[in-house]
Amino acid sequence: MTESRYETLARTLRRQIDTQVWLPGDRLPSLRESCKQSGLSLMTVLQAYQLLESQGVIVARPQSGYYVAAGLQRPVRRQPDERLHAAEQVDVNDAIFDILKAGQDPSVVPLGSAFPDPTLFPQPRLARSLASAVRRMSPHSATANLPPGNEELRRSIARRYAQNGIEVAPDEIVITSGAMESLGLSLQAVTEPGDWVAIESPAFYGALQAIERRKLKAIAIPTDVRFGMDPDALEKALETYPIKACWLMSSFQNPLGCTMPSDNKARLVDILQRHQVALIEDDVYSELYFGSERPVPLKASAYRSEILHCSSFSKCLAPGFRVGWVAAGKYVERIERLQLMSTLSASVPVQLALADFLQKGGQQGGYDTHLRRLRRVLEQRQMAMHHAIIKEFPAQVSVSQPQGGYFLWLDLGDNVDAARVYQRALAKGVSVAPGTMFSADERFRHCLRINTSFEWGPHTARAISVLAALVAEEIRG
Ligand SMILES: Cc1ncc(COP(=O)(O)O)c(C=O)c1O
Incomplete structure (x- = not known):
């Protein structure tokens, strides 16, 4: 198309x-x-x-x-909370698990889901690669593909870094079961239980869960809906607490959708370098940019040996295959050992299938053609939903304007409890992700994240109208 x-x-x-x-x-x-x-x-x-x-x-x-048109833009007006929030103990909200489960009900319009619309991916071609990989699989492949993982796949990933001007050798890459595993292993590689970690505020709930699991302490750094983590606030935190690692998303942050401007990226790297703090960079959405160029990750900086760059194919090619990786810098051996001690390796047939797909796709421009189409569809769908939200939601609601990914972040206003909106919307067959999922406290109780990857049509249009009406009712009290 x-x-x-x-x-x-x-x-x-x-x-x-x-x-x-x-x-x-x-x-x-x-x-x-x-x-x-x-x-x-x-x-x-x-x-x-x-x-x-x-x-x-x-x-x-x-x-x-x-x-x-008047009123087309409704950027988030609120200044980010400038305070640092320190949590000696991170307890992930029990509600997260109920919310994640509710997203699995096929009768619900899943605007609260973190998964992209599953119909957007090249299923038949992936199936062919999987079948061909299994047919050609040698009896020794299980041992041959132990950590760091399949060599061809690591080389294909290294080539994609090279295309983007980023120096990453295949030997620096460890293949994992999705980005979730690469992030968890990275956190384990650079911290001991009880250490302090700097995270975004709001943050992806996977980060909160990983921190809770490892019994770490978290400093939540103010993160702007347009510019990402505030470098000054990070510096203040690093001067105040013995922070061992920082975990952030420099592009299309979940849930805000923000991408750090290049000046902020440079400042942030400089600060981390001066304080000798390792960085876990979660970059799962960076292929989904709407503009002409892929945003540059912090991994592209001279500090790259201290940066564990984590990504996966889950959001851009093969959801459900559970294949991700970490370009681990100097921590690569530690990560391999930690993986050998935990999950052993990512599934071998799916590693081989993706290696096959990327190689063949590389020859025919298959992966890049798919990505170009995916980006265009996601941008069109986000535009349609953004427009409907502006048109239908009460005027006090402000909306983010990301330049990639598939999330919108809505600030409903202080007098609206998004957790109530979530409950009431679910009863009407619509899920949303309430702001309470994205911090260990109640700070974002007035916010919602909406997944915009689904086709704009009667179901999604109705879902937006249901939400708009509920928010209006909540505002009226
Ligand atoms: C910000 C972020 N990081 C990591 C992940 C996990 O990625 P994967 O499915 O590859 O484990 C997700 C999935 O929702 C995510 O939104």
Whole structure:
């Protein structure tokens, strides 16, 4: 499915509007000006403008031109909480487990799920790779693929780092059962129980669970919905507490969707380096960017030997295969040993299948073609849902504007209890992820995370209307 020229132009304009090149009420370039700038025909430009108009992004004023619709942007207004929050003991909310279970009910519209829409992945081609890998599997493959894992797969992953200008040798990579295992092993490699770890606030609940399991103490560092972890706050924390490791997401953070600007990335790396603190970088969403370039991870910096860069194929190629990896820097041997002492290795047939897929896909442009399509669909779906939220939710609700991934973060306002919205929405067949899942305390009780990867249609439209009505009721009290 290739994108037509008018869709590409509409997408470019929409991105300009999202990034505030054009503000609500601004007049867009006239059709004629736009033709000149883009080199496209009048008909193509008109189609692009009409598409944006049908989405409510712009409005046509007779005799005057096209204008950015009022109220399209509702960026989160709230300043992040500037205080550091230290927790001697992290107890993950029991509700998390109920919420994760509720997401498995097929009758529920799973806007609370962390999984992408499963229909977005190349299932038949993966099945062929799996069948072919199992057929060709040697009787010795179980032992040949013990940690660090299948060599071909590690080499394919190293090549993808190289394509992005990041120096990672195949020997630095350990294949794991999903990013969850690589993150857990990384945490174990750089801490002892009782140590302090700096995490984001709000943070992915998997980080909170891993910290609880290892009996670590956590410092929650203020994290901005646009710019990610605050480097100054991290520095203050490092000066105050004997922190052993920092765990963060520099791109498309879960749940906020934010990506750190390059200046902040450089500052953060400098701070970690001065304090000699290891970094666990969770980068599972970085392939899902909407712009023209993949965001650069902190792993690309000169501090890379102290950075354990964790990712997986779960969000971008093969959910359910449970294959991830860590580019572990100087910790690679420790990680291998920890894996040998725990899960032994990632499943061999699926490692071989992905090695096969990436090699064949590499020759035919298969993986990259899939990724390009995936990014485009995710961006279109996010735009549609973002627009519906702006249109239907009460004015006090603000919404994030990520440039990748598939989550929106909604601040409902202090007078709304998102945990109640969650319960009431579930009774109506819609799940959401309440803010309480993303911190060890009640700090984000007024927030929600919404998964935007599902097709925009009657089910999702109804789900958004149900949520909007419930939030309006909660606001009225
Ligand atoms: C931020 C983040 N990190 C890690 C993971 C786990 O990835 P995997 O499924 O590869 O274990 C998830 C899954 O939801 C996630 O959202």
